[in-house]
Amino acid sequence: xxxxxxxxxxxxxxxxxxxxxxxxxxxxxxxxxxxxxxxxxxxxxxxxxxxxxxxxxxxxxxxxxxxxxxxxxxxxxxxxxxxxxxxxxxxxxxxxxxxxxxxxxxxxxxxxxxxxxxxxxxxxxxxxxxxxxxxxxxxxxxxxxxxxxxxxxxxxxxxxxxxxxxxxxxxxxxxxxxxxxxxxxxxxxxxxxxxxxxxxxxxxxxxxxxxxxxxxxxxxxxxxxxxxxxxxxxxxxxxxxxxxxxxxxxxxxxxxxxxxxxxxxxxxxxxxxxxxxxxxxxxxxxxxxxxxxxxxxxxxxxxxxxxxxxxxxxxxxxxxxxxxxxxxxxxxxxxxxxxxxxxxxxxxxxxxxxxxxxxxxxxxxxxxxxxxxxxxxxxxxxxxxxxxxxxxxxxxxxxxxxxxxxxxxxxxxxxxxxxxxxxxxxxxxxxxxxxxxxxxxxxxxxxxxxxxxxxxxxxxxxxxxxxxxxxxxxxxxxxxxxxxxxxxxxxxxxxxxxxxxxxxxxxxxxxxxx
Numbered sequence: 001x002x003x004x005x006x007x008x009x010x011x012x013x014x015x016x017x018x019x020x021x022x023x024x025x026x027x028x029x030x031x032x033x034x035x036x037x038x039x040x041x042x043x044x045x046x047x048x049x050x051x052x053x054x055x056x057x058x059x060x061x062x063x064x065x066x067x068x069x070x071x072x073x074x075x076x077x078x079x080x081x082x083x084x085x086x087x088x089x090x091x092x093x094x095x096x097x098x099x100x101x102x103x104x105x106x107x108x109x110x111x112x113x114x115x116x117x118x119x120x121x122x123x124x125x126x127x128x129x130x131x132x133x134x135x136x137x138x139x140x141x142x143x144x145x146x147x148x149x150x151x152x153x154x155x156x157x158x159x160x161x162x163x164x165x166x167x168x169x170x171x172x173x174x175x176x177x178x179x180x181x182x183x184x185x186x187x188x189x190x191x192x193x194x195x196x197x198x199x200x201x202x203x204x205x206x207x208x209x210x211x212x213x214x215x216x217x218x219x220x221x222x223x224x225x226x227x228x229x230x231x232x233x234x235x236x237x238x239x240x241x242x243x244x245x246x247x248x249x250x251x252x253x254x255x256x257x258x259x260x261x262x263x264x265x266x267x268x269x270x271x272x273x274x275x276x277x278x279x280x281x282x283x284x285x286x287x288x289x290x291x292x293x294x295x296x297x298x299x300x301x302x303x304x305x306x307x308x309x310x311x312x313x314x315x316x317x318x319x320x321x322x323x324x325x326x327x328x329x330x331x332x333x334x335x336x337x338x339x340x341x342x343x344x345x346x347x348x349x350x351x352x353x354x355x356x357x358x359x360x361x362x363x364x365x366x367x368x369x370x371x372x373x374x375x376x377x378x379x380x381x382x383x384x385x386x387x388x389x390x391x392x393x394x395x396x397x398x399x400x401x402x403x404x405x406x407x408x409x410x411x412x413x414x415x416x417x418x419x420x421x422x423x424x425x426x427x428x429x430x431x432x433x434x435x436x437x438x439x440x441x442x443x444x445x446x447x448x449x450x451x452x453x454x455x456x457x458x459x460x461x462x463x464x465x466x467x468x469x470x471x472x473x474x475x476x477x478x479x480x481x482x483x484x485x486x487x488x489x490x491x492x493x494x495x496x497x498x499x500x501x502x503x504x505x506x507x508x509x510x511x512x513x514x
Contacts, residue, residue: 014178017393036127036199036363037385038323040188040310041378043093044202044303045086045134045210046343047329049079049352051300056429060226060295066356069327074367074403078166080416080436081375084331084343084350088420089375090137090205093330094118094145096379096394098419100493103140105421109499111138112162118379119147119201121388128195142166148203150191150352152184158207160214179216180207185306189313196317201382204310208303211283215298216305223294227452229347231337232462237265237273264466265338266450272428273339284340286317293335328378329353338463344426346418346434346443363403371408372416372438373399395491413437418488421496422447431496436486442480454480494496 053063054070062113081089083099091097091104094117099105103112118284123129130150134159135142143166144151155164155171163174163183172181188204272278282289307327313318330353334340337349344350355373357363362385376396383390384398402408418434431446441463443453454468454477488494 006201013494036125036387037359038200039382039385040202040204040325041194041382042307042310042325042327043090043133043205043384044208044329044354045136045206046331046333047209047300047354048333048335048349049354051297052354056296057229058293059224062301063304065304065311066327066354067356068311069172069307069325069356071324072360072365073356073363074369076355076357076369076373076399076403078370078372078447079328079333079353079355079374080351080372080418081353082416082418083420084345085417085420086330087137089330090113090135092254092375093328093378094137096376096391096396098395098417098491098493099421100378100419100488100495100497101395101491103499105497105499106423107136108425109138109497110422114345116393117145117147118383118391118394119203121147121383121391122201122386123149124146125386126389127386128191128200129196129203130195130200131203131205132188132191133180133203134207135205142171144169145332154180154184154207157210160207161510177481179304181216181303181349184307185309189310192313192319193317196319200384206303209296209299211292211296213292213295213299215295216302218305219298219301221298222301223297226294228290228293228335231335233464234279234336236338236462236464239272259308263430264446264451264453264469266453268274268428268430268445268450269338269340269449270276275428277340277342277426277428279336279339279341280365289341292341296335314507320481324357324359324362324382326378326382327354327356328375329355330375340428344420344423344429344432346420346432346436346441348457348461351418351436355402361405362400364405367403367405369399369402371399371402371412372436373402374413415483418483419493433484435480435487439479440476440480442477444481444484452477 015272046407050057051061052066053061054067082092083089085107087104087107088099092099094104095115096118102115103109119129122175129148131148132152134154142153142155151168153166158180160180163178164177165172165174184204187419188202192200192202273280275281276284277378279289282292311320314323331343332350332352333343334349337347374396377399378395380390380396381400382399390398415435420432422431430448432443434443439456439458441457444450453466453467454473455463456467467478
């Protein structure tokens with residue numbers, strides 16, 4: 001068995017290669033001594049954690065196929081990303097590394113040399129591997145990544161119609177009547193059909209539900225005029241109120257008069273609420289927020305239908321019982337929490353993502369995983385399902401045993417860590433680091449004169465009361481801050497991975513106009 005030595009930063013490791021025939025008849029022996037399991041990983045874009053029909057957040061939202069995955073498989077209730085932004089999250093999924101390690105820190109950062117992606121291990125073990133859909137991860141030219149036998153990638157953000165597709169390194173223009181979710185799903189099914197006699201791994205990466213929202217014909221306009229929920233923190237901070245508490249004549253704060261000051265929300269949150277990523281000027285006033293939410297939900301239902309098409313094929317091919325299907329969002333999305341729209345921040349609506357897993361041979365129906373899972377765990381979990389040891393450089397761990405109903409290992413994480421780096425094109429959100437336990441969340445901002453945040457998620461699940469200044473919470477805040485910086489030090493995250501920005505702009509404040 002040959003070996004190839006590769007490098008990730010300063011971490012050398014060995015990638016074991018299998019001698020595999022064209023038909024996959026020669027396979028490496030797997031650590032579990034069993035036949036390799038087929039795996040399909042489905043990734044959506046900007047799908048927030050609680051917008052699925054079975055959760056009832058939006059009463060009219062129809063997601064029968066996601067609902068079936070949850071009822072017939074596992075619902076991972078507490079799934080999070082390490083960075084709430086497409087490119088960093090996708091890079092963490094594929095590498096098992098934190099953003100400051102793989103350095104794909106924003107949607108424009110180029111891919112560095114030397115990254116290794118978990119499908120490479122599967123491919124080396126004899127798996128047929130295919131990528132279908134939206135990469136949006138530094139690889140701006142759309143060219144194939146290592147580890148995939150078949151590559152069909154959208155151009156950048158992609159489009160819902162008139163799709164431009166990179167097929168194994170060559171661009172193709174698709175028809176104006178082909179909806180992107182239907183297109184990539186049908187191609188993924190064709191790939192499985194051609195390779196169903198050997199172990200396969202499919203990475204199906206949807207454009208849905210990214211703005212500008214466009215549903216398939218049967219769902220477009222379906223939810224028009226239906227009412228939307230308002231999150232509990234919609235008016236935290238209250239628009240138009242000063243950041244300092246109102247003072248009475250005796251010099252004492254006027255209690256109950258100033259929601260914003262009393263809640264100690266950061267100034268940047270109030271300022272972003274007044275931007276195009278806020279509820280009062282949603283997407284530059286293109287549509288009001290309620291219209292946008294309904295279009296967003298129509299987009300979710302359109303994608304859900306194609307997931308049903310995939311499962312229908314698996315049933316017809318006799319693969320539905322044994323194939324592990326994992327569904328996940330690449331980041332969360334705020335629809336009014338703290339008056340905000342979009343992601344990037346460390347609030348719950350932004351950092352939590354939907355996650356489901358289905359495999360009747362492996363997962364008892366109705367399983368609910370309560371332990372905290374992150375995107376860095378996807379690679380190790382898929383590799384575990386395929387009988388392949390986790391690569392030593394990966395930060396995540398396999399949650400496969402928890403999907404089958406087993407308790408979490410004793411050394412499973414008791415806290416998650418978060419990082420986001422300020423972006424030139426989206427300056428509303430500052431550089432953010434954070435740590436979250438089962439109960440508490442601490443948020444540390446870098447480079448801005450503003451307040452940090454501390455929340456008791458048990459007593460205040462909607463994060464409306466910042467406890468950072470409360471005397472009884474000072475020891476806790478210091479401990480969480482210490483935990484956060486210990487994590488950054490241990491994982492090499494004490495320097496900000498700056499990236500060049502040579503794109504055209506017309507910002508006179510920088511003294512350059514292009």
